[in-house]
Amino acid sequence: MSKFIHKVMLGAMALLSVGLLASCGSKSTGSANGKHQLTFMFRGGDAEKKAYGEAIKAYEKAHKDVSVKIIMTSADNYATKLQAAISGNKTPDVFYVEQNNLMAYADNGVLRDISKDVKDSKVDLNNIWKYGVDSYRYDGKQVGKGDLYALPKDVGPFALGYNKTMFEKNNIPLPDKDKAYTWEEFVKVAQKLTKDTNGDGKIDQYGTGFNVVWSLPALAWSNGADWINKDKTKVTVNTPKFAHALQEFADLQNKYHTTPSVKESQSLDTYQRWMQGQLAFFPVGPWDLPTYSKLKFDYDLIPWPTMSTGKPAAYVGSLGIGVSKKTKYGKDAADLAIYLSTNRKAQQILVDNMIQIPTLKDMANKWANEKDHGKPENRQEFLDIVEKYGRGLPGATTYNAEWYDMFYTDIQPVLDGKKTAAQFVKEEQPKMQSKLDAANQQKKTAEATAGK
Amino acid sequence: MESTVKDKAPVDGRKKRRAHDSSLYKNEHRVAFLMILPPVIGFLIFTLFPAAYAVFASFTDWNGIGQMNWVGLRNFQVMLTDNYFWKSLWNTFFMMIGIPIGLILSFILASALSRGLKGTTFFRTIYYIPVISSLAAIAIMWQWAYNGDYGLVNQVLALVGIKGPNWLQNVHTVKPAIVAMSVWKGLGYSMLLYLAAIQSVPQTFYEAAELDGANSWQKFKNITWPMCKPVTFFLVITNIIGGSQLFTEVNIMTPTGGSEFSSATIVWYIWQKAFKNFQMGYASAMSIILGIIIFIVTALQFYQNRRSDYKLG
Numbered sequence: 001m002s003k004f005i006h007k008v009m010l011g012a013m014a015l016l017s018v019g020l021l022a023s024c025g026s027k028s029t030g031s032a033n034g035k036h037q038l039t040f041m042f043r044g045g046d047a048e049k050k051a052y053g054e055a056i057k058a059y060e061k062a063h064k065d066v067s068v069k070i071i072m073t074s075a076d077n078y079a080t081k082l083q084a085a086i087s088g089n090k091t092p093d094v095f096y097v098e099q100n101n102l103m104a105y106a107d108n109g110v111l112r113d114i115s116k117d118v119k120d121s122k123v124d125l126n127n128i129w130k131y132g133v134d135s136y137r138y139d140g141k142q143v144g145k146g147d148l149y150a151l152p153k154d155v156g157p158f159a160l161g162y163n164k165t166m167f168e169k170n171n172i173p174l175p176d177k178d179k180a181y182t183w184e185e186f187v188k189v190a191q192k193l194t195k196d197t198n199g200d201g202k203i204d205q206y207g208t209g210f211n212v213v214w215s216l217p218a219l220a221w222s223n224g225a226d227w228i229n230k231d232k233t234k235v236t237v238n239t240p241k242f243a244h245a246l247q248e249f250a251d252l253q254n255k256y257h258t259t260p261s262v263k264e265s266q267s268l269d270t271y272q273r274w275m276q277g278q279l280a281f282f283p284v285g286p287w288d289l290p291t292y293s294k295l296k297f298d299y300d301l302i303p304w305p306t307m308s309t310g311k312p313a314a315y316v317g318s319l320g321i322g323v324s325k326k327t328k329y330g331k332d333a334a335d336l337a338i339y340l341s342t343n344r345k346a347q348q349i350l351v352d353n354m355i356q357i358p359t360l361k362d363m364a365n366k367w368a369n370e371k372d373h374g375k376p377e378n379r380q381e382f383l384d385i386v387e388k389y390g391r392g393l394p395g396a397t398t399y400n401a402e403w404y405d406m407f408y409t410d411i412q413p414v415l416d417g418k419k420t421a422a423q424f425v426k427e428e429q430p431k432m433q434s435k436l437d438a439a440n441q442q443k444k445t446a447e448a449t450a451g452k
Numbered sequence: 453m454e455s456t457v458k459d460k461a462p463v464d465g466r467k468k469r470r471a472h473d474s475s476l477y478k479n480e481h482r483v484a485f486l487m488i489l490p491p492v493i494g495f496l497i498f499t500l501f502p503a504a505y506a507v508f509a510s511f512t513d514w515n516g517i518g519q520m521n522w523v524g525l526r527n528f529q530v531m532l533t534d535n536y537f538w539k540s541l542w543n544t545f546f547m548m549i550g551i552p553i554g555l556i557l558s559f560i561l562a563s564a565l566s567r568g569l570k571g572t573t574f575f576r577t578i579y580y581i582p583v584i585s586s587l588a589a590i591a592i593m594w595q596w597a598y599n600g601d602y603g604l605v606n607q608v609l610a611l612v613g614i615k616g617p618n619w620l621q622n623v624h625t626v627k628p629a630i631v632a633m634s635v636w637k638g639l640g641y642s643m644l645l646y647l648a649a650i651q652s653v654p655q656t657f658y659e660a661a662e663l664d665g666a667n668s669w670q671k672f673k674n675i676t677w678p679m680c681k682p683v684t685f686f687l688v689i690t691n692i693i694g695g696s697q698l699f700t701e702v703n704i705m706t707p708t709g710g711s712e713f714s715s716a717t718i719v720w721y722i723w724q725k726a727f728k729n730f731q732m733g734y735a736s737a738m739s740i741i742l743g744i745i746i747f748i749v750t751a752l753q754f755y756q757n758r759r760s761d762y763k764l765g
Contacts, residue, residue, distance in 0.1 A: 076703075079727055083517065083726075087516055087517055087732075107518070108515065108518035110517055260601070400731075442513075442515065442731070445513060449519045
């Protein structure tokens with residue numbers, strides 16, 4: 001009897017271990033029918049799926065010995081699934097890297113240093129947005145310099161759009177695309193455009209309706225303020241300049257009344273309002289272009305209004321394409337990442353699908369100056385942000401973004417006018433600082449581990 | 453098959469041992485063993501091992517992708533002073549308010565539907581549809597309904613002259629809003645179980661009660677409700693366990709945990725720590741605490757239920 005159980009258990013264990021080994025070994029599925037199979041994990045919606053599907057097909061056509069298996073997730077699920085894959089030792093060969101994960105992935109041996117692969121490929125890095133490339137450089141201490149751990153999949157400049165049709169209807173001179181509004185001018189125009197258009201006593205057209213997360217950086221930076229110091233060690237929100245920028249932002253709703261109040265609206269609403277032509281100004285990213293091409297009114301892009309520094313600022317994001325350090329086919333995988341990020345044909349496919357602006361500067365310049373490309377006319381503004389005045393979000397270059405997220409978690413009373421900005425930043429700074437300290441401590445531990 | 457084994461069941465020990473040696477006995481045990489093997493292995497791999505792993509991880513500073521370093525009880529100490537932890541725990545328990553509300557409503561509905569009125573099948577289906585619908589889809593739909601400006605809820609309120617709040621952005625209304633949605637979603641399931649319970653109460657009980665001159669309240673209190681107790685018990689237990697793990701609705705309807713952390717549940721916070729902020733060790737520690745809380749609450753429930761249990765004589 002016990003002998004029998006023993007046998008069965010042995011058999012079961014054998015089966016089990018075979019199964020486990022098999023599943024672990026399948027991360028680079030090996031050379032089925034002589035081909036190197038790579039897995040590529042990325043995220044997005046239907047448009048991305050179609051665009052990247054096409055780009056991958058083009059790659060496979062040009063590289064007969066490689067086949068690519070696509071794993072796609074929704075934007076929400078991506079971070080979770082990727083991390084599960086990494087801790088399960090099934091890291092995809094090539095995958096999207098979010099900016100704020102770069103340090104952790106590099107420190108923990110998840111990402112391959114692709115500096116040499118890129119050098120060997122003879123790709124001209126000078127022709128790729130500096131912001132995009134630098135976002136994936138890391139010297140073991142800070143992001144921005146050092147070895148390359150990924151290439152930009154895209155850069156995402158967040159420009160300010162305005163409803164041209166509404167301006168014309170109200171006989172307001174169109175804003176100059178080369179000379180940004182000062183904050184005072186901007187508020188004045190927004191106030192003029194906030195009104196009741198059908199005479200029912202209710203305001204149905206507003207000047208502004210910005211989401212604080214994506215718009216406040218433009219104002220704070222233009223006012224010479226920031227969330228964090230250069231060394232990434234100190235939270236710097238508790239300054240008069242910062243408080244002023246935040247107060248002005250909140251005042252759009254509570255004092256200038258150009259933003260529908262929270263009672264009347266939430267972020268989703270302002271998006272709807274913009275789409276319905278009820279908002280004068282609204283942020284526009286390259287990913288919005290397919291949807292906005294169907295708008296019933298004409299719109300264009302301008303720089304964000306300037307505060308005390310007199311210079312416009314804007315947020316620019318990026319997503320990278322990285323290669324697993326543990327991949328079986330390092331060269332092929334790096335080659336695929338380089339192809340998706342920098343190959344002209346691939347870029348053309350992605351741009352034709354209207355999911356991003358080109359990562360290559362010369363292509364982007366051509367794209368911006370195409371004739372009759374439809375709205376927005378001033379595509380150049382996107383490029384100016386990326387090249388001249390855009391910046392990454394403060395939370396993207398610290399070990400984790402908990403300290404930065406906290407700011408927005410607690411901000412509602414300021415937006416509602418229940419708390420002054422000055423009071424808020426004073427209370428918030430120590431809380432954020434302790435989270436930042438914890439993140440930096442985490443980073444130190446990871447560094448020590450990486451050094452072992 | 454079973455009866456044959458039973459029939460041959462020997463009485464004294466010696467014969468018993470011989471029966472154990474019989475080929476039929478062996479054969480049956482072999483089959484039984486093989487039958488239970490897959491779930492046992494599944495349990496070991498997919499439940500016991502990860503749970504043990506999480507317990508271990510809770511004593512480390514694991515970031516989820518790198519090396520684990522033993523930190524002893526530090527994670528648990530940090531938890532004591534972590535305001536977000538306590539707030540999310542409070543939010544989670546607050547939202548359990550939906551459990552008694554849901555049970556009462558579903559019991560009332562089930563009672564109504566058990567009267568054999570016209571259209572019972574129709575309403576049974578209607579109430580059950582939310583149960584089989586995807587939670588993610590429902591959460592998105594309700595997010596629109598709760599929209600402060602264009603939302604259905606506020607439009608309806610406006611009809612009767614009430615200016616509704618911006619449900620999901622307001623610290624005071626976001627939890628009740630999510631509770632209302634959860635109740636709506638779970639109503640059909642509880643209702644169906646209650647319906648089955650109510651309908652399986654033997655008619656003779658009511659007849660006997662009527663002969664004794666019981667009124668309908670007495671009949672309800674002494675017959676229907678006690679007879680439905682096992683269902684209530686089951687629903688309370690499963691709802692508490694499910695309620696402690698509330699996540700999807702919160703994550704979809706308030707992706708940042710609500711303004712001022714007003715809708716973040718404990719599981720949402722655990723997920724945030726584990727997958728957004730590289731603190732898998734701390735997240736594991738929080739889930740261990742959550743597990744212990746659920747265990748204690750459930751054990752209390754069982755204890756309570758056993759004390760007041762009775763059998764039909």
